[in-house]
Amino acid sequence: MYPIWEVPNLTAGIILALIATFHILPSHFSTSAMWFNVYVETKAYRENRPELLEFIKRYSLLLLVFSYVLGSLSGIGIWYAATVANPRGISGLIHNYVWGWATEWVFFIIEVTGIFIYYYTLGKVDKKTHLKIGWIFAIGSWTTMVIIVGILSFMLSPGKWPETGNFFDGFFNQTYWSQLLMRTTLMFGISAAYAIAVATRIKNEDVKAFITKTASKWGIAGIILGSILLLWYLKTLPARPHELISILAPKTLKTGMIVTAGLLILYFIYAGMKPLSIRLIPAILAIVVIFGGIWSTERIREMIRKPYVISQYMYSNQIIGKAIPAKAVAAEANVINEKGILKVAPFVPEGLKEVNDANALQAGKMIARIECLSCHTLNERGLRPMPQMVKRLEFKKEVEKAKEVEEIEAFLDGLGGYPYMPPFMGTPAEKMALATYLDSLAIIK
Amino acid sequence: MEMGTILKTLQDPMGIPFYPVVFQALMVLTFALHIMFVNFTLGTSFLSVYGYLKGGENWTRLSRSLAKATTVNISMAMLLGVAPLLFVQVVYDPFWYASNTLSAAWVMGFIFIMMLGYSLTYVFYLKRDHKTGGGFAIFGIIAFALFLLSGIIMHALGYQLLQPEKWLNWYIKGNTVDTSGTSLHAFQLPRFLHFIIPSFAMTGIFLMLYAWYFKNRADFDKGYLEWVGKTGAKMAFIFTAIQAVVGFWWLFSLPAGFSFFTNPFFLIGAALGIVLLVFLYNAQKDPVKYAVPGVLGAFLTIFGMSYAREALRMKYLGRFDYSIFNYKLNIDWGSTALFLSTFVMGLLIIGYLLAVAYKSGRTSGEYVATPSMNKWGKISIALLLCWIGIVAGLGIIISVRNYL
Numbered sequence: 001m002y003p004i005w006e007v008p009n010l011t012a013g014i015i016l017a018l019i020a021t022f023h024i025l026p027s028h029f030s031t032s033a034m035w036f037n038v039y040v041e042t043k044a045y046r047e048n049r050p051e052l053l054e055f056i057k058r059y060s061l062l063l064l065v066f067s068y069v070l071g072s073l074s075g076i077g078i079w080y081a082a083t084v085a086n087p088r089g090i091s092g093l094i095h096n097y098v099w100g101w102a103t104e105w106v107f108f109i110i111e112v113t114g115i116f117i118y119y120y121t122l123g124k125v126d127k128k129t130h131l132k133i134g135w136i137f138a139i140g141s142w143t144t145m146v147i148i149v150g151i152l153s154f155m156l157s158p159g160k161w162p163e164t165g166n167f168f169d170g171f172f173n174q175t176y177w178s179q180l181l182m183r184t185t186l187m188f189g190i191s192a193a194y195a196i197a198v199a200t201r202i203k204n205e206d207v208k209a210f211i212t213k214t215a216s217k218w219g220i221a222g223i224i225l226g227s228i229l230l231l232w233y234l235k236t237l238p239a240r241p242h243e244l245i246s247i248l249a250p251k252t253l254k255t256g257m258i259v260t261a262g263l264l265i266l267y268f269i270y271a272g273m274k275p276l277s278i279r280l281i282p283a284i285l286a287i288v289v290i291f292g293g294i295w296s297t298e299r300i301r302e303m304i305r306k307p308y309v310i311s312q313y314m315y316s317n318q319i320i321g322k323a324i325p326a327k328a329v330a331a332e333a334n335v336i337n338e339k340g341i342l343k344v345a346p347f348v349p350e351g352l353k354e355v356n357d358a359n360a361l362q363a364g365k366m367i368a369r370i371e372c373l374s375c376h377t378l379n380e381r382g383l384r385p386m387p388q389m390v391k392r393l394e395f396k397k398e399v400e401k402a403k404e405v406e407e408i409e410a411f412l413d414g415l416g417g418y419p420y421m422p423p424f425m426g427t428p429a430e431k432m433a434l435a436t437y438l439d440s441l442a443i444i445k
Numbered sequence: 446m447e448m449g450t451i452l453k454t455l456q457d458p459m460g461i462p463f464y465p466v467v468f469q470a471l472m473v474l475t476f477a478l479h480i481m482f483v484n485f486t487l488g489t490s491f492l493s494v495y496g497y498l499k500g501g502e503n504w505t506r507l508s509r510s511l512a513k514a515t516t517v518n519i520s521m522a523m524l525l526g527v528a529p530l531l532f533v534q535v536v537y538d539p540f541w542y543a544s545n546t547l548s549a550a551w552v553m554g555f556i557f558i559m560m561l562g563y564s565l566t567y568v569f570y571l572k573r574d575h576k577t578g579g580g581f582a583i584f585g586i587i588a589f590a591l592f593l594l595s596g597i598i599m600h601a602l603g604y605q606l607l608q609p610e611k612w613l614n615w616y617i618k619g620n621t622v623d624t625s626g627t628s629l630h631a632f633q634l635p636r637f638l639h640f641i642i643p644s645f646a647m648t649g650i651f652l653m654l655y656a657w658y659f660k661n662r663a664d665f666d667k668g669y670l671e672w673v674g675k676t677g678a679k680m681a682f683i684f685t686a687i688q689a690v691v692g693f694w695w696l697f698s699l700p701a702g703f704s705f706f707t708n709p710f711f712l713i714g715a716a717l718g719i720v721l722l723v724f725l726y727n728a729q730k731d732p733v734k735y736a737v738p739g740v741l742g743a744f745l746t747i748f749g750m751s752y753a754r755e756a757l758r759m760k761y762l763g764r765f766d767y768s769i770f771n772y773k774l775n776i777d778w779g780s781t782a783l784f785l786s787t788f789v790m791g792l793l794i795i796g797y798l799l800a801v802a803y804k805s806g807r808t809s810g811e812y813v814a815t816p817s818m819n820k821w822g823k824i825s826i827a828l829l830l831c832w833i834g835i836v837a838g839l840g841i842i843i844s845v846r847n848y849l
């Protein structure tokens with residue numbers, strides 16, 4: 001257990017989610033844009049339409065700056081945010097998948113050198129060579145998706161990995177293919193939306209119309225296929241997350257996804273019919289709509305992973321919930337229940353290691369920080385604020401304080417019964433301390 | 446709990462999937478590459494502003510080239526930072542995560558500082574045609590300052606990591622804890638300077654390379670290139686000399702118990718540094734001739750110094766009986782083979798890309814690929830397709846076995 005980073009009202013987890021969501025815009029763009037580019041470039045050479053190259057130039061500059069400045073940095077940002085929000089979680093992933101990530105890194109180098117050279121050598125090398133660079137980039141950057149999907153889907157559905165501990169059993173898990181194909185098709189929709197936005201800046205009307213029309217076809221196909229594959233993906237989900245979707249996902253998120261898909265299809269149809277009428281602002285709005293849709297899906301994905309950060313292995317609060325015998329990793333509940341969470345966790349003040357009447361409140365807060373903060377802020381507002389959560393349970397005011405605390409202790413005993421929360425872990429004295437702290441929250445107002 | 450015990454319990458229970466010495470070697474190698482491009486970034490970013498403000502034909506021209514070079518250098522620095530970022534977390538996870546969570550707000554701030562700095566670098570490069578006033582330099586100045594700040598954060602995190610004995614004091618205040626992550630707790634000036642001063646030496650070598658690379662291009666003025674080469678050689682020599690002084694300052698500020706001056710890694714690194722200095726002294730006469738061996742020699746020195754830095758880390762952490770060589774092993778041959786083969790393939794493909802860039806940059810008009818270059822390109826694409834075929838095949842076999 002490492003030191004804790006508390007972000008008032010938000011939680012570190014939300015910072016991670018925000019960066020991760022932002023990252024999707026440039027990253028899915030980077031994996032798909034070059035396919036569109038090589039298509040247009042091939043056409044430009046075959047049909048001798050050099051004017052199309054103006055689009056190529058602009059589109060690749062956008063790719064270079066947006067994907068490889070903001071995109072790479074936000075990618076590193078996800079990693080950094082995970083590091084400070086959930087260090088043991090990212091550590092668990094890395095210690096299993098380090099070679100996966102290192103492999104990803106090789107393709108990352110191909111991408112970055114590729115895009116610089118593609119952009120700066122346009123018109124400076126012969127056509128065939130330039131197209132070759134485009135192809136290398138296009139294939140190489142899609143490959144990064146082939147890899148990262150294995151690791152991402154592993155976190156939610158680890159397949160046979162909990163039994164075998166094998167890299168590839170976790171990588172090619174039950175949701176791997178559906179998620180890979182879904183993202184692959186959706187990324188074409190995303191690149192199409194960007195292409196239309198770039199086309200609005202082009203003066204030559206023929207080029208503009210051609211690009212917009214082509215993009216509209218790509219967009220419609222991408223969104224429709226992507227939505228169908230999304231349904232397949234949902235079917236491949238293991239039972240537990242499936243159940244959680246129906247419990248946790250707010251209706252607004254689900255409607256958000258359907259409305260997004262509908263709006264985008266209408267937009268692409270309209271763009272196909274009236275390519276010259278699209279202006280920059282609506283084109284950017286379409287990208288914002290995509291962002292909203294992705295935000296909904298990613299939030300749902302995040303929610304249904306509960307109570308785990310790595311499904312079937314580590315809880316969101318970084319405690320190892322299930323043993324992985326194949327890797328000689330033990331679960332931690334027994335040790336914690338026996339010795340106490342405040343003793344097992346190293347970054348705890350000396351004066352709180354032993355709970356007594358005088359320090360119960362502080363010790364309780366410390367326990368809440370360690371075991372609950374990953375999903376609840378301890379402030380009044382923000383992400384599932386603990387004070388409101390406790391009030392919701394409507395513990396009755398008692399004449400005797402001890403009685404209130406006892407009731408909350410009974411609630412803590414049942415915590416693991418909620419499908420989305422890990423069980424409370426610690427000694428009876430620690431449970432009392434946490435209950436005292438929770439009780440104090442409910443009284444404030 | 447004893448700090449040594451704490452560190453052991455913090456280690457990831459999964460163990461590591463291959464021998465630690467391999468991770469260490471990869472970490473040091475990629476760190477050396479990272480810091481070399483960090484140096485190029487800081488140096489070219491600084492000089493591009495300096496040249497812009499100084500004005501005159503030569504400096505203005507050089508400033509434009511360097512502003513463009515900065516955009517590439519910073520990308521490379523990031524790219525090559527990712528690998529040591531990964532490997533350091535594999536073998537030094539207790540230290541890395543503790544240091545990062547203790548200064549979490551700065552860790553996140555680092556990302557935004559980089560984003561802003563990088564974006565401003567593009568503004569300074571792409572928008573300079575439209576504005577000519579000196580005030581425009583502010584974009585470049587802020588970008589440089591932000592990069593420097595990034596370096597300060599990186600350094601603080603790397604230095605906090607070496608001092609587990611202080612972590613609890615930084616985090617715990619009486620009976621409560623400081624969870625804000627808003628402080629940087631450690632900074633060591635000579636160590637920091639030892640990573641920053643070389644920026645100017647390396648950029649000197651960068652200028653020598655520039656003069657060498659463009660020497661056959663008809664559209665480059667001979668006098669201009671000669672001036673660039675000479676300026677570069679002078680910078681490289683002066684700052685390498687300063688760097689040697691800083692190096693000794695750092696050495697003497699280390700805890701005496703380390704006796705680091707007898708450490709073989711340090712001695713090799715220092716010897717390489719001295720050889721480089723002599724070499725650069727000779728390079729003053731004909732910078733162009735010395736450019737390529739110069740950059741190779743400089744990289745070798747950086748690589749040696751990076752190993753010395755790692756040896757120093759082992760000294761610091763040895764105080765707590767921590768050694769990466771005792772890390773629990775869960776050897777995984779499959780994924781190790783995946784990486785190593787992909788790495789070799791990647792070098793071939795990246796080689797092709799760089800070769801195209803190299804040749805087109807040296808050609809005044811359009812570069813037309815030779816048949817052997819065309820073949821190399823085709824092989825690169827074929828390799829990528831094979832890779833996908835093999836991995837997908839493996840995936841299908843495993844999926845069928847596990848789920849059908």
Ligand code: HEM
Nearest residue numbers: 076483523526527529530533592595596599600603604640
């Ligand atoms: C212009 C921006 C950057 C500058 C100026 C910079 C500078 C530095 C410096 C000075 C060090 C050595 C610190 C020390 O040992 O005292 C360092 C180490 C390191 N940097 Fe960077 N860096 C930059 C960007 C990045 C980025 C974007 C990444 C991640 C992708 C990164 C990853 C690393 C890693 C992993 C280490 C080694 C840590 C260790 O081995 O302890 N750096 N950097």
